[in-house]
Amino acid sequence: MSTRLHLRLRQPPALRVSLDDIVPETGADATEVARRPLWLGREAVELGELFDVSAQALAGDATPELVIEGDCRRIDDIGRGMNGGTLRVEGNAGDYLGAEMLAGEIIVGGNAGDLAACELRGGRIEIGGGLGDFAAGALPGGMDGMRGGTLVVRGNVGARCADRMRRGMLLIHGDAGDFLAARMVAGTVALAGRAGAHCGYGMRRGTLVFAGPAPETPPTFVETRHDITVFWALLRRSLAYHGGPFAALPARTPRRLVGDLAAGGKGEWLLPQMD
Amino acid sequence: MSATETTTRMQRNGIDIDDTFAEAFPMKATRLIITAHNDTWAQHAAIAATGFATSVIACGCEAAIERPLSPDETPDGRPGVAVLLFSMSGKELAKQVERRVGQCVLTCPTTAVYAGLKDGEPIALAKNLRFFGDGWQISKMIDGTRYWRVPTMDGEFVGEETTFVVKAVGGGNLLILARDTEAALAAAEAGVAAMRAVPGVIMPFPGGVVRSGSKVGSKYASLSASTNDAFCPALTPLARKTELDPGVNCVMEIVIDGLTEADVSAAMRAGMDAIVARGAEAGVSRLSAGNYGGKLGPFHFHLRRILGGEGAA
Numbered sequence: 001m002s003t004r005l006h007l008r009l010r011q012p013p014a015l016r017v018s019l020d021d022i023v024p025e026t027g028a029d030a031t032e033v034a035r036r037p038l039w040l041g042r043e044a045v046e047l048g049e050l051f052d053v054s055a056q057a058l059a060g061d062a063t064p065e066l067v068i069e070g071d072c073r074r075i076d077d078i079g080r081g082m083n084g085g086t087l088r089v090e091g092n093a094g095d096y097l098g099a100e101m102l103a104g105e106i107i108v109g110g111n112a113g114d115l116a117a118c119e120l121r122g123g124r125i126e127i128g129g130g131l132g133d134f135a136a137g138a139l140p141g142g143m144d145g146m147r148g149g150t151l152v153v154r155g156n157v158g159a160r161c162a163d164r165m166r167r168g169m170l171l172i173h174g175d176a177g178d179f180l181a182a183r184m185v186a187g188t189v190a191l192a193g194r195a196g197a198h199c200g201y202g203m204r205r206g207t208l209v210f211a212g213p214a215p216e217t218p219p220t221f222v223e224t225r226h227d228i229t230v231f232w233a234l235l236r237r238s239l240a241y242h243g244g245p246f247a248a249l250p251a252r253t254p255r256r257l258v259g260d261l262a263a264g265g266k267g268e269w270l271l272p273q274m275d
Numbered sequence: 276m277s278a279t280e281t282t283t284r285m286q287r288n289g290i291d292i293d294d295t296f297a298e299a300f301p302m303k304a305t306r307l308i309i310t311a312h313n314d315t316w317a318q319h320a321a322i323a324a325t326g327f328a329t330s331v332i333a334c335g336c337e338a339a340i341e342r343p344l345s346p347d348e349t350p351d352g353r354p355g356v357a358v359l360l361f362s363m364s365g366k367e368l369a370k371q372v373e374r375r376v377g378q379c380v381l382t383c384p385t386t387a388v389y390a391g392l393k394d395g396e397p398i399a400l401a402k403n404l405r406f407f408g409d410g411w412q413i414s415k416m417i418d419g420t421r422y423w424r425v426p427t428m429d430g431e432f433v434g435e436e437t438t439f440v441v442k443a444v445g446g447g448n449l450l451i452l453a454r455d456t457e458a459a460l461a462a463a464e465a466g467v468a469a470m471r472a473v474p475g476v477i478m479p480f481p482g483g484v485v486r487s488g489s490k491v492g493s494k495y496a497s498l499s500a501s502t503n504d505a506f507c508p509a510l511t512p513l514a515r516k517t518e519l520d521p522g523v524n525c526v527m528e529i530v531i532d533g534l535t536e537a538d539v540s541a542a543m544r545a546g547m548d549a550i551v552a553r554g555a556e557a558g559v560s561r562l563s564a565g566n567y568g569g570k571l572g573p574f575h576f577h578l579r580r581i582l583g584g585e586g587a588a
Binding site (some may be wrong): 166188205226227228234237238241266 | 310350351352353385387412413414415416417418422424426429430431433
């Protein structure tokens, strides 16, 4: 039988705290979970000192759930390496949210910090607010960024989003900071708002869809004018599923630029709103 | 009197239904969805891809158009065609799919190709055809499915990476015994038209009809199959054994391959109903089926059971 584990942050901690061992599959024993050690600086404290912990059984074969409540801006590694179940954060989250996640779903009502969804491999993450820098990129020392799954951001994202991204789908309803999808290896990024400077810098492959205003075309990107009706139909249908500004992308074939020519030129920008 | 007819006679609308069965075999099958800029080009590709695919005896596979697809039934929202391909092994089917899609769909203007089944053993669809792109091909994962985009002179060819193979049934059949060519052809055409409305089946012979029904073996050692002399009107007075009554001067056969036993049975039922509805006045005197005594194929389609009449078990 599955359980719903509920953690309510009593008050924001003075130092950053990593929660990387606590995932939806953690278990039902609230007492045991409350005794788990967390590092608060150099001091080990019990999880129960920071959070009120409760658990309840779920009916049937429902997937396990973890609900984290409170202003968790200093709680890092939420859902890191998660491999199933549902995790809901009712408030803000710290850094490394959903990093290296394999499967399952994370839903955050507020904002999340830096390095969210880094090296994401599978599953789905939805952020009600915005993200800090380096989202969907590589972890420090890593070679590739996000490599699977879906990341939906309802707000804005910071700089270096999708740096070295290799696979998966990223949808940004708001604006993006500088160097969006720089050094991108493959995958799909769709942006509804404005992009910062150096968008697609050094991208090797992959697709960038600009559902909103088109960015300035860099000199290392050139236009192709061939018929991509089929691919656009497949992609447009997939994007529309996520709603918002992506629900009504025009059916006519978008303008297409390829680049970065300095990195092979097999990446593409699709500009559906432009005549 | 026919050797397959028993003392109990079953008639429908004046047409005798033989107390016999069609014997069918296990095969491997896949469904492909071919789309194009319009119906015409989708049909061109589908017809070419399913050409020379009447019998596994010498074609490598049996294939035909299952049905046309409207834009709202296809992955890319364009007009399309569903085709079914059957072969005796998954390995041979994989070879046939690659050759036929590579030479007949990839080459056809504006086409794209997708898997028409979502479960089964995966085999390559565009997986190897991508190399035609000479390094310019692009892989794209959309909602868990990998597609290949290969640059071509009209734009780009899009193909799903894999398709799926399932166990299927091949060799369901119906023999139409008629007074002359005109009557046999008209009945066969009506039967095929009714069968084409059944999902999951194809009639792989030209127009869905075969006039050269075969038996297993031959007097010539190098041949594995030869003319079904028991159903040849030319041999009625000559052959050691005949299945034909006086007055039967033309026999046509409809061969049916289906994704499931139920699909083949439903198609045979639809075909028989259509022929029976035309009545004996239209020139058909009997409906029969081809079998090998039940020793070769595990699927037996008893005509009377399918029609649900007397003698049905």
